[in-house]
Amino acid sequence: MTDGTWAAPGRVNLIGEHTDYNEGFVMPFALPHTARAKGARRPDRLLRLSSAQFDGEPVELSLDDLTPGSVPGWAAYPAGVAWALERAGHRLAGADLAIDSDVPTGAGLSSSAALEVVTALALSDLNGLGLPPESLARLSQQAENDFVGMPCGILDQMASASCEAGHVLFLDTRDLSRRQVPFAMAREGLRLLVVDTRVKHSHADGEYATRRAECETGAAALGVPFLRDIPFAELSSALSRLPDPTIRRRVRHIVTENRRVERVVDLLDAGRAREIGPILTEGHASLRDDFEISCPELDLVVSTAVEAGAHGARMTGGGFGGSAIVLVDEDAVEATTKAITTAFAAAGHATPRTFEAVPSPGARRVGA
């Protein structure tokens, strides 16, 4: 119940893209970049929100007046979380929340989920609710779905709420059962680069919702609740029952992607991280050709990295821009980064922003 400071990270998804709203598997890990909230309880029912990234007066809202669509801009995310908590039956005290984040925005690295989850954790602690990670994630997802209006799955919020340092999270989005899988890249001489293409992804343009609807159409045509329910061994027969070529491609991506997650888990469990590279690249081809959510800049990162000797590469996150990940040997980091920068310059694209990603802790209290 004491005032304090909380942090929640952005994420990269190692593999398992667009599987979450199909009740499938995902494998994210948390970035060192976080959204932080310095929070204090108030004696009234006001929510006073400020952000170091957005100049201007703090946004002041009454917890009694929150309705979906009523809060514009960045404040909709924390306000939506307060609204979701109240809707779930938690009567909250007012709070001052000063937010600061170094999670890149528009880069497909879950800056929104970090903001939601840090708010959920701060409000949970400030009100003595003691909510577990899966509740923080669910409420954050509800805020985004029902208050902000973005029909995302639960990948990003679960990653932010429950990842652990040094591990990737193997999550079954059907029941949120999960396992932390050790991902000690350094011990195997590996590095994972994140390459932010600086092409601002935008889910709001409706493509994300369209993909989701196409997956639902595919599941309905096949007579299953979700595409998760099509086993990989039955893929050919399922595809032969789908007359629409677009729906066929979407279904093929989801079913093969779930299988790729399982293959990656098996390799990591066996201590063979280097060998996941080709599976990542295969996943990119599936997102590019079957799910059709890549873009020329993401494709260029992947092809250049692989030609330069990377073990594998793929776009990460929702797509249509944002970031790619590249698995390389530690002594190839410089050459690979240079090859990508050179290829971008030659193609006339803006210089990408590249950094090494280390699996980092999930949401937590960080200070008084």
Ligand code: GAF
């Ligand atoms: C976005 C969404 F928010 C996630 O729920 C997930 O669907 C992801 O795209 C694709 O895997 O980040």
